Amino acid sequence: MTRPRLGVAILTMGNRPTELRDLLDSVAKQDTQPTRIVVVGNGTPLPPYDETVTTVELDENLGVTGGRNAALQRLNEFGDVDVVIDLDDDGLLIDHDVFARVQDLFADDPKLGIISFRIADETGHTQRRHVPRLRTDDPMRRGPVTTFLGGGHALSTRMLQQTGGWPDRFFFTHEETDLAWRALDADWTILYAPELLLQHPRTSPARHAVYYRMTARNRVWLARRHLPAPLIPLYLGTWSLLTFARTRTIGGLKAWIEGFIEGIGTPCGERRPIRWSTVWRMTRLGRPPIL
Template identity: 40%
Template sequence: MTSVGVVVLTMGSRPEELRRGLESMLAQKDVELDIVCVGNGWDPVDLPAGVRPVFLPENLGACGGRNAGAAAVTGDVLFFFDDDAWLTDPDFVSRAICAFDNWPALGILQPRVHDPLSESDATRWIPRVRKGDPYESSAAFSVWEGALLVRRSTFDAAGGFGDELFYYHEGIELAWRCWDSGDVAWYAGNLEAHHPAAAPTRHDMFYRMHGRNRVWVARRNLPTPLIPVYVGTWTALHLIKSRRDRAGLRPWFDGWKEGWRNDPGPRRPISWRTAGRMALRGRPPVI
């Protein structure tokens, strides 16, 4: 049986949601789970039986916290899970593992995300340019990390999440590196995870990290000629999208400038062959 290492990341600020998510994970059937709750700057307490704590005295960000959790669990597949996510299908994990078992090239699997309190699925979590039907599965070139399954070998080949990114856009880097390793990242519209459809702007750091990491993802992962094209495309798109949110432009551009000025960490560009594979799939790494 394929074993699964579950990494639930939390700062301890949502105890009711955390317990809901952990209980939904413990309710999964016909799977072997090794579950840890990673406290990012918080010592996990009052955890259900079957969940081990991992205490990080300092908040290492989403990337560092998930990496610490991945190192603490066993499993052929890793399941990264936010503290406000939850499952209602007790066969969710077993169905996902069947996909990995039946498709050796599958490296990353992102489910469809739904908020039961909302009338529709949050389209920002459908990882394709033309969102279309959220139930339609497709290749993915960016992934949402809040309920994400990754083959351990794919995760190791990618070098895990980039600690330097701290938070935001790390799913782009992981997906690109998955494709660069020869594996496939996939959006599974037939698998459903739940998460509040809250705006990411609720996080204080959102605009700065969004702008900085958009530049850093390019500088860390793209062939040199594609870096200005990718950043230029996304800068133009952000300006268009921000017509109704002018207040966020200044912190976004502060982050954007920081992205060019500061060291993004180790550079590991994808190959031109990978860029071509992505283009043939309809998502060249310039958008």
């Protein structure tokens, strides 16, 4: 099959200029060069780049979802990209053949919708939360999964035309799962390909002040948007128990409860429950949509 044309999308809030420059340098060193590179300033002005980079400056921070949708819109306007590669602005491509491998994988499988990269720190360690399956003992285990990693992944534009883009109102947290569930329900495949490495500093999502509130709110929205009605209480009940068991601070727990209430009482977007056949497919892949 024809090798797909690649577009790279990078979001930045302007607070990692050195890391972003290093990332762009690692993109430039790829054996296969992307057709387009778009850098989105999420509520921040951007410095000048060379002619290979297109910039989009947003007047306000629209979050991960709004920023990525702005990048998708710009890439769609060019009309010459078949696969979009999203990279965190503090990530780094270590190998020079990552983009070539992405092209090969999409060319070989017309139903491949999403590729999830492996994320590891500079020591080679992959955090538990960066393994997109329940069994996290082996981050090198390759195969189909039910979600993907936001820091480094590749999306088929054909899939996006069918499923739609990122859920704008989520801002950040669980936006990958929302898109993944839509992709699976439309019969696309999500592949975790650990041979595709994005080096990324070891971090905790709780470093963001609004993490607990948005995690709870968006999980409720996710369930309301996509789960068959009988599964909603099972999904939210399971995650409520896990949260109460794992959260170590009163402030974090309070913010989580506030977010949960917000998720119940505010609009979540159009409800399109996934099919029961998709639920069964996810279960066979090792992660039923109650976990």
